[in-house]
Amino acid sequence: MKLKFFLFCSLLSFQNLAQKTRLLYPKDYFLFPINPKQQNYLAGGMGDLRADHFHAGIDIKTQGREGLAVQASADAYVSEIRVQTSGYGNVVFLTHPNGYVSVYGHLREFAEPLATYVKKKRLENQTFEIQLKPAVNEFVVKKGQIIGYSGNTGGSAGPHLHFEIRDINNNILNPLNFGFTEIKDNVPPIFQQLFIKTLGTDARVNGEFGRKSFHPIKKADGTYGINAEISAIGEIGLELLAVDKMNETHNSNGLTCTELFVDGKEVHYFHLEQFPNAVSHDINVHTDYAYEKTEGERIQKLFQDDGNDELPVYKPSIGKGKIIINDGEVHDISIKIWDAYENGSTLNFKIKGEKTENSVTVNPNKLPLSLNCSTVDNTLVIKARNLKTINSIAILNFEKTSAELAINYVKNNEAVYLWDLKKGLPKSILIDSLEKPMLLQKMIVPNQNQSFVSDKLSVIFDTKTLYDTLYLETSVGVNQVSIGQATTPLRNGITVSYQPESQPKLIDKTAIYYSYKNQKRFLGGKWNDNRIVFKANTLGNYLLQTDTIPPRANLVSKSPNVVSFRIGDNLSGVKTFKVFLNDEYVLSDYDMKRALLWTVKKDSTQKFIGKVRLELEDNQGNKSSFQTDVDAQSGTIVKKVESKKTKHKESPKKSAKHPKAVKASEKKKKKRKGV
Numbered sequence: 001m002k003l004k005f006f007l008f009c010s011l012l013s014f015q016n017l018a019q020k021t022r023l024l025y026p027k028d029y030f031l032f033p034i035n036p037k038q039q040n041y042l043a044g045g046m047g048d049l050r051a052d053h054f055h056a057g058i059d060i061k062t063q064g065r066e067g068l069a070v071q072a073s074a075d076a077y078v079s080e081i082r083v084q085t086s087g088y089g090n091v092v093f094l095t096h097p098n099g100y101v102s103v104y105g106h107l108r109e110f111a112e113p114l115a116t117y118v119k120k121k122r123l124e125n126q127t128f129e130i131q132l133k134p135a136v137n138e139f140v141v142k143k144g145q146i147i148g149y150s151g152n153t154g155g156s157a158g159p160h161l162h163f164e165i166r167d168i169n170n171n172i173l174n175p176l177n178f179g180f181t182e183i184k185d186n187v188p189p190i191f192q193q194l195f196i197k198t199l200g201t202d203a204r205v206n207g208e209f210g211r212k213s214f215h216p217i218k219k220a221d222g223t224y225g226i227n228a229e230i231s232a233i234g235e236i237g238l239e240l241l242a243v244d245k246m247n248e249t250h251n252s253n254g255l256t257c258t259e260l261f262v263d264g265k266e267v268h269y270f271h272l273e274q275f276p277n278a279v280s281h282d283i284n285v286h287t288d289y290a291y292e293k294t295e296g297e298r299i300q301k302l303f304q305d306d307g308n309d310e311l312p313v314y315k316p317s318i319g320k321g322k323i324i325i326n327d328g329e330v331h332d333i334s335i336k337i338w339d340a341y342e343n344g345s346t347l348n349f350k351i352k353g354e355k356t357e358n359s360v361t362v363n364p365n366k367l368p369l370s371l372n373c374s375t376v377d378n379t380l381v382i383k384a385r386n387l388k389t390i391n392s393i394a395i396l397n398f399e400k401t402s403a404e405l406a407i408n409y410v411k412n413n414e415a416v417y418l419w420d421l422k423k424g425l426p427k428s429i430l431i432d433s434l435e436k437p438m439l440l441q442k443m444i445v446p447n448q449n450q451s452f453v454s455d456k457l458s459v460i461f462d463t464k465t466l467y468d469t470l471y472l473e474t475s476v477g478v479n480q481v482s483i484g485q486a487t488t489p490l491r492n493g494i495t496v497s498y499q500p501e502s503q504p505k506l507i508d509k510t511a512i513y514y515s516y517k518n519q520k521r522f523l524g525g526k527w528n529d530n531r532i533v534f535k536a537n538t539l540g541n542y543l544l545q546t547d548t549i550p551p552r553a554n555l556v557s558k559s560p561n562v563v564s565f566r567i568g569d570n571l572s573g574v575k576t577f578k579v580f581l582n583d584e585y586v587l588s589d590y591d592m593k594r595a596l597l598w599t600v601k602k603d604s605t606q607k608f609i610g611k612v613r614l615e616l617e618d619n620q621g622n623k624s625s626f627q628t629d630v631d632a633q634s635g636t637i638v639k640k641v642e643s644k645k646t647k648h649k650e651s652p653k654k655s656a657k658h659p660k661a662v663k664a665s666e667k668k669k670k671k672r673k674g675v
């Protein structure tokens, strides 16, 4: 802690700082876990901006294939092994004598003796997913010992090895700081887009409230500039879309460090040299969550937004990177971005302080007035077209009082009125005799236990739920409820109690699903009389749906060596699967990406001869069972599988490949997701 304080308080540039920081890490302690002493390539870097987390390790390419030997990076004992449907997939955690932990994810299989150990435990527990924590020194490995084979299991979207190094306090460290010569990078990061955002009701960028984007242009001297006039007034924040590239690969990785200077003075410094795993979720306030949800891109803020106070990756600064621009001033802005190998790029531009004397009149017309209202942070933005007078006033009606609001500015004959919601939540807005009701019901502030209660709905926010103040809007439909917007990030979840208009007929088959962009996710819920109580980690729309249809399965192939099925479910999703051979539980592996399940021998002598039965259960408790007979001659695909308890017809088989014999093209994907 003291050391970090010293580093942050010193006036070193990133390069000096990074060099000093890297001296702290042991060199030559860890062996590169795949093809050591050869050049390797990364498909992902530590700290890359991923959905709900900073990427916790490096993704090492495996030539687009599986089965490469994965070696223990140093002497260690095996402290944890997991088999996961998503996330890490098959993963090994090694604890080293110096307290560091290394992690090897998405393995196709474990090496012995781990493979036998995991199989034994899975058989005992009759489960596919498992988390095992062997005793200290129960499994000791030597540096370079093969612990598994690379694969594509879990949330991986293409074959690679996910490799992490953590310290004794579960801080995620950047493996590239450990002196590996296997990775080469002398390519600087690339500026793609710059955004300037107003941070208060009184702020403007190029005369408008909201966010403006600019395209950085690379100049002959290698630095970047912006070929556009930028003016602003009030409090603004900068945001960035930028990627890092490495030698001889096309992949785009994240940045290690960003620096922002105003008139030569550093106002923001972000350095993802390490981070506590426990607060990785706070990426949702480091990046612009609403922009990600609406535009599909993760842009990172060059300021510490409200609620971003637990990620220890920023140098403390007075304004936290927020910039105040006054009228008549001209500021030199400089942004420096760096990768882990200290390759850097610089973007320079100027921001001119503008006067707030924009036009506030329109050309009136007789067309029907249209009003568009939205909430941006603490500001209610009202956009009005077809005003009846040149400067129509907006009247905001509150519970007991009302307020008059003049036009703030006009853009393309559209009048924009801005209201600071901290001053109150209007019940309706009246402009030119058109009254629009407002649905904002309650201001929910962070760091407090708060609740919203109405006739049919109650929502509980705990002290950690919110990053920032929420202006809550809810609605209750027949079989659906909406709470806030999906564009608001939550740190902790909410607890909701909802009473539908009428009680569903099949109450124990009916639950809550989170609905977003035509996708439904099972959330569950517990019925308490006529109300259902559920927890959610995201705001937005929730549907009440009934699922009475059990999971489905198609036999894909059968032989004494392997029996495989494609499985699925119509709504709530497959929760458990179990395969039995002559009524005895047998192991099966499952690949969620291909919805494929196949039997696994407990040892090389096992044959799947006899009655093979697959039992499935979905999240709503619907069960199904499928049975097939396998004899010694079975060796091909079977067109039909006997189904019991369900009315499902088996569809013709599309593919009859052995699960491990899938074409490489199916496995290859450009973008890696997952952990």
Ligand SMILES: [Zn+2]
Residues within 6 Å of the ligand: 044, 055, 057, 058, 059, 161, 162, 163, 674, 675
């Ligand atoms: Zn990864």
